[in-house]
Amino acid sequence: MTSHIARAQVLEPRPARLVTTPAALASVLADAAHFPDGHTSALALPTDIAEVAWVLQNHATVLPIGSQTSLTGGATPRGEVVMALRELRGIDQISSDRWRVGAGVTLAEFQAHLARNDAFFPPVPAYAGAQIGGAASTNAAGPATFKYGSTRRWIEGLTVVLADGAMLELERGQCRAHPDGYFELARPGGGRRVPIPAYHLPQVAKVSAGYYAAPEMDLIDLFLGSEGTLGVITHVVARVVSPAPRIVLMLVTCPDEATALDLTRSLRLEAQQAWRGLASRPDISAIEYLDGPSLDLLRLGAAESVLPEAARAALIIQRELTGPAADAQAAGCLAASLRDARAEIVLAALPGDVVTARRILDLRAGVPLAVNEIIGRAQRDVDAHISKVAADMIVPFDRLADMVHLFREEFERLGLPHAVWGHISDGNLHPNAIPRSLAEADAGQAAILRLGRIVTAMGGSPLAEHGVGRNPTKQALLRQLYGDAGIEQMRAVKTALDPVARLAPGVMFPVV
Ligand SMILES: Cc1cc2nc3c(=O)[nH]c(=O)nc-3n(C[C@H](O)[C@H](O)[C@H](O)COP(=O)(O)OP(=O)(O)OC[C@H]3O[C@@H](n4cnc5c(N)ncnc54)[C@H](O)[C@@H]3O)c2cc1C
Numbered sequence: 109m110t111s112h113i114a115r116a117q118v119l120e121p122r123p124a125r126l127v128t129t130p131a132a133l134a135s136v137l138a139d140a141a142h143f144p145d146g147h148t149s150a151l152a153l154p155t156d157i158a159e160v161a162w163v164l165q166n167h168a169t170v171l172p173i174g175s176q177t178s179l180t181g182g183a184t185p186r187g188e189v190v191m192a193l194r195e196l197r198g199i200d201q202i203s204s205d206r207w208r209v210g211a212g213v214t215l216a217e218f219q220a221h222l223a224r225n226d227a228f229f230p231p232v233p234a235y236a237g238a239q240i241g242g243a244a245s246t247n248a249a250g251p252a253t254f255k256y257g258s259t260r261r262w263i264e265g266l267t268v269v270l271a272d273g274a275m276l277e278l279e280r281g282q283c284r285a286h287p288d289g290y291f292e293l294a295r296p297g298g299g300r301r302v303p304i305p306a307y308h309l310p311q312v313a314k315v316s317a318g319y320y321a322a323p324e325m326d327l328i329d330l331f332l333g334s335e336g337t338l339g340v341i342t343h344v345v346a347r348v349v350s351p352a353p354r355i356v357l358m359l360v361t362c363p364d365e366a367t368a369l370d371l372t373r374s375l376r377l378e379a380q381q382a383w384r385g386l387a388s389r390p391d392i393s394a395i396e397y398l399d400g401p402s403l404d405l406l407r408l409g410a411a412e413s414v415l416p417e418a419a420r421a422a423l424i425i426q427r428e429l430t431g432p433a434a435d436a437q438a439a440g441c442l443a444a445s446l447r448d449a450r451a452e453i454v455l456a457a458l459p460g461d462v463v464t465a466r467r468i469l470d471l472r473a474g475v476p477l478a479v480n481e482i483i484g485r486a487q488r489d490v491d492a493h494i495s496k497v498a499a500d501m502i503v504p505f506d507r508l509a510d511m512v513h514l515f516r517e518e519f520e521r522l523g524l525p526h527a528v529w530g531h532i533s534d535g536n537l538h539p540n541a542i543p544r545s546l547a548e549a550d551a552g553q554a555a556i557l558r559l560g561r562i563v564t565a566m567g568g569s570p571l572a573e574h575g576v577g578r579n580p581t582k583q584a585l586l587r588q589l590y591g592d593a594g595i596e597q598m599r600a601v602k603t604a605l606d607p608v609a610r611l612a613p614g615v616m617f618p619v620v
Pocket of ligand 1: 171193240335612
């Protein structure tokens with residue numbers, strides 16, 4: 109029966125292993141955002157829920173971490189005890205399409221396990237080394253969000269340990285907000301009312317911008333995307349798809365940006381027809397985009413001779429094949445997917461061709477790596493305070509061309525080297541300026557705030573999938589999106605669930 113009351117269970121806590129050696133601490137001081145000044149006095153390694161509860165009950169501040177692939181600094185400790193969830197393991201099938209998975213299982217491990225059962229978990233981000241607990245905590249999304257949505261859509265249950273060590277077992281559909289906008293948390297020693305924020309989320313394919321809020325929302329959705337600030341996720345119940353589709357991956361180059369955008373638009377329409385049952389249309393689940401400067405970065409490295417000199421944009425197209433005819437379709441599917449004569453398939457991986465598929469995916473991964481390398485050099489040679497200038501923005505698909513032009517115009521106006529890439533089938537791109545000096549880095553951060561304002565006015569979100577974390581620009585974008593009132597509404601949620609700000613303090617918004 110659905111209720112707005114959630115009942116927390118008190119656990120018998122059990123001491124967890126605490127490590128304080130310099131080498132162990134050094135290994136958890138930074139996440140993939142290379143956020144500066146990480147520090148901690150201890151690393152806790154719980155192996156079960158009772159040990160998670162003990163860590164929380166015995167430390168003033170705690171930062172839960174997964175694989176630290178966060179691109180926001182959210183998994184960088186600022187004095188908190190670090191609680192690594194990697195030893196919370198276990199992958200158990202509970203029904204034909206539901207699996208209970210320990211938070212510490214990586215998405216790659218889960219996917220490999222499912223593959224042996226002819227199933228797969230669709231919303232995996234571009235880097236599968238992330239843990240499922242981390243992906244749930246950031247509501248991560250991936251290239252195939254276009255077809256499958258973000259992590260939220262695939263989580264049916266959560267086990268969460270709250271800041272005081274009490275545990276919630278949540279099943280989707282069981283606990284929904286009261287029509288007046290709150291949950292009731294019942295626990296021994298006194299209940300608590302948890303208000304839900306009144307702001308409206310942008311209506312786009314993915315949003316990882318503060319706490320989820322919607323009338324009569326499910327309590328599970330409050331924890332998904334809460335970036336470790338409301339509770340520690342110890343287990344998820346994930347819904348999966350079976351049978352797993354066979355995948356064709358193509359690298360397609362285009363002479364200009366307009367061709368890439370046109371092709372994306374028409375492939376999206378064809379895919380939507382395929383999902384409605386029109387078997388002659390290609391079932392495209394993901395389209396990734398690399399702009400001209402991104403291709404130039406790849407050409408600088410030894411990486412790819414495959415890119416034609418004239419190419420000024422590229423798409424990575426993922427097509428799914430299912431059913432008994434899949435292998436026969438595979439051979440004929442390439443030309444059918446691509447009728448635009450201006451575009452050229454330069455690499456194609458048919459199902460099972462892992463070598464070519466890896467080559468295509470490495471090329472995509474090579475762009476952010478090249479940007480990081482250039483910024484690392486500028487930090488070393490010019491000024492250690494030069495920061496990365498990157499964003500993760502999304503608009504309704506019909507405003508995509510406007511967003512692409514907006515990014516380019518703004519960076520060109522400021523004379524900033526830049527590159528733009530991302531999950532174009534969702535209307536989600538990552539604009540990156542590549543600063544050569546501290547002044548350029550500051551100008552780039554200011555530009556991101558301006559871009560965020562315009563993207564919001566287009567009906568989009570300046571924070572699409574990576575979350576907010578400790579990044580000051582992303583925290584400013586969050587404030588811009590919901591206003592001071594929205595931040596106060598989030599703070600009220602945090603205070604109701606974690607009154608002493610024990611969990612991930614300073615992540616998403618500052619502690620006052
Ligand atoms: C190369 C690369 C590609 C990426 N591609 C994508 C992409 O396509 N889409 C996308 O969405 N993201 C992407 N990311 C970002 C990152 O992978 C995701 O944010 C991921 O979900 C983080 O998982 P993690 O296990 O590494 O969590 P961490 O980075 O360790 O933590 C992230 C946040 O979640 C909290 N957290 C972690 N585990 C738990 C838990 N069990 N309980 C409570 N809180 C927890 C942490 O406190 C932190 O705030 C990419 C990152 C890299 C490096």
